[in-house]
Amino acid sequence: MTARIVVAGQAEGPVVHATEGLSFWGGVDPATGIVIDAHHPLTGRCLTGTILMMPTSRGSCTGSGVLLELALNGRGPAALVFRGAEDILTLGALIAGRMFGRALPVLRLDAAEFDALSRTAHATIRDTHLQADGLHLPLSPPPMSAMQLTAQDHAMLQGPPAQKLAMEVICTMAAQQGATALIDVTQAHIDGCIYASPANLLFAEAMAEMGARVCVPTTMNAISVDRQNWQAQGVPPQFGGPASRLADAYVQMGARPSFTCAPYQLPTVPAQGEAVAWAESNAVIYANSVLGARTVKHPDFLDLMIALTGRAPLSGVYLSEERVARRILKVDVPPGADDAVWPLIGYVAGLRAPDRIPLLTGITVSPDADALKALCAAFGTTSAAPMLHIEGVTPEADQVDPNADIATITREDLAAAWRQFNAAPSHIDLVALGSPHFSLNECQALAALVAGRKTQVATIITCGHDTIAAAKANGTLAVLEASGAQVVPDLCWCSISEPVFPPHARTLMTNSGKYAHYAPGLSGRAVRFGSLADCVAAAVSGRAPDHLPAWLR
Template identity: 45%
Template sequence: MNGVRLDSRDRARLHGEEGEGTQLAMSILARMAEVVGARELLDITAAHIDSSLYQGPATLEFAERLAEGGARVQVPTTLNVSGVDEHGWRDWDVPETWAGPARRQMVAYETMGCEPTWTCAPYQTQPRPGVGEQVAWGESSAIVFANSVLGARTERYPDLLDICCAITGRAPAAGLHLAENRAGEVLVDLSGVPRRLAEESALYPVLGHWIGLRAAGRVPVLDGLRGQPEEDDLKALGAAMASSGAVGLFHWVGRTPEASDRATAFQGREPMSRLRPGAAQLRAARDELGSGLADADGLDLVVLGSPHFSLSEFEALAGLVEGRRRHPGVRLLVTTGRAVRTLAAKAGYLDAVAAFGGELTVDTCILTTPMLPGRIRRLMTNSAKYAWYTPGLLDRAVAFGSLADCVESAVAGRVVRNDSAWAAEP
């Protein structure tokens, strides 16, 4: 290929010596390497595949063509959400015409040797790539988590290209794979965030949403908050940044692997720009995460788990719902991966959720599976990602609140939010 150096095995694959499926994957990878300006390919140690999500006949045909052509992954490869909860889809309004092809696509990826994790958060139960490890991950929230929290290196791999990297064990040497492209660009000074708000877990998705809209794909460096985020906080922060601003990497000074101090995060350079959010800006950002659904409005469904709910989130939810019962007019749905569901069941957390009247969907995502009955029109979530995408993808009204707000709203049958932290002064 013009401009891209291929080694002998790359060329052998391109010439079909490892079968038609691998040849197709290699031809796509080599062409895309040209498009992104890579001069060579690099070896990867793992992959996470977003292409596993059924989106129609084209994605199914592509997966089955690879599998039937003998393509097999060369590195440990996890799978993002599928297009269907293969065991629980009949509990919702998923058409059989969708469930059947979605299941066929799941089989195709498993045939290629992918691990049937079916989650957008594989790092919750699977071995994690280490600092500096080159991987090829798809799915926006997983990408930003791998780059930022784990310190691994992946570009923002789109559907179809991610599986090509897994089949060849190679990726274009470009973008966030390269150290020089991982330097911070935007300083986010958090010293103006009130102490009370800094202690709220709901701050992080809102902050991520606010930063994403302003970072515009650049690398933010966060510093100065009076408090340290937990892993689930960083998960929510990154997912929101990726949704509203296509951010693939952020640094948190003193918290993430490539940001032991501010100078290290910026690789000795000066910030291109600076941001300093305060209580008023963050309150406004929180209120933006909604569409036509205000406090005290009626409610049909509370949705949790975008990215997929973790074991620690199940623990928190179990504590909030213990001894309580949801309003009969409001359903509560948690989405998670099958491995976390097993762990949560063993810990007893699912018993409390079930007693509350909550429901569970695994292996898929409400944003990407046609599962909602038409009568469900008003949603509430603690996920900025859900709130950002729901109006466009689901054509529903949505309200954003903390996990505690979501539980209180499910009990009350209407949107209830505690605004005390958002009104706090520095």
């Protein structure tokens, strides 16, 4: 047997085997290396110095920045071992070694090798072999690039320092993905502008100082502070300053300060079949699934590299054959279901298809854009797949492997997910809405529910600037603010921190499956979940429902 080196390096340490993928953003504390994802089997485990084995990663594209920070502060795993394709943590390890001299080896094993290593307690990785409790695996070198590059590609490889580095990293990632060519992209969306750790700032400012400049229209994800108001909000300068500088670095490199995690709400939304380079997991899944655009789930840092060159590896779901559903999920949608059903379906679909694109069937109620947003975002927390199909809804739902296997999502499965999200006490201190960012339609629906009522607990909605401007113009913003709700730009719930996040809040309620999953680890608070109407009722009364909704009983 010969295992494959993806990122070269040497390491030694105890073997830690994760039976399911882990998102490092929202799942691992970048300062300590401890797993903070409350829903993961390794929760509470410290990964520092370990040979960490996973089938693949999952979740947020920002995981590459978290891994880079762990590598730089000496709290990261000693090595990563995957059974399948993986880009997010691989890119973080590649940047750690190439830009900062912190080698963190990454290996890929086949199923038999992976299972054999998972049964060992300690492993040593050297340049040519892996040794572990009687197991000896020769290691093949990193894949050599056989890229068919254009004259312009070659020119960029000999170009200014930032562009040269970008093309080198793109070609290295392409080689490990098995790509033999690059593809032009029409636009990019940057996820690395979230201040996940000092490493994100170190990378961005280093690139800006090298003269990096985007060459395709580039939007930016939500950032970690309200850029114009963070000082007045009392955000500590030691956090607000670096977070603001991180955003400034990307603006300096030519990115548009859109600051939204829902770029599909912008006027620049791509058309079906258009090749783009988006990072941010929910945005990638929505773009591929709902819009029919094409983008791989690009890791943080690679998003910038592609924006600097306009070129991406021609691999993954850029290719038609990789967009095919290989699992059919038959969904039992309970009669009378409210809007909470969509994130529950997405969350369970990710659990049922953690490593492949599914086709969801049996959904007879047509979901609108906001329902699809909620479904896609929740799916991305539990699956590594970059897209899904919904029969009769999404544009490529006829693309199904004839050998696709079949699984089910029952009412009992949805109820189990609801209970998982509602284990906290019913007393609510905070209602958190806008993960991903609220649309104008969602703001209007919320305004209709709160009109003439007053919230009794903190109620915060995060939105993009374009949405806030439209809500102000049509009077929706005034209704929300009159109820006591606060509308916040620039931030999203996965990047919000105290004091914008109310320090006194102990239990929050949200209608987002994505945030219900990540909030315990990111905020340290208990969580309740429900429909938008349930969230409004909690905002007014300070209490969440104590029982399953009628449609789940």
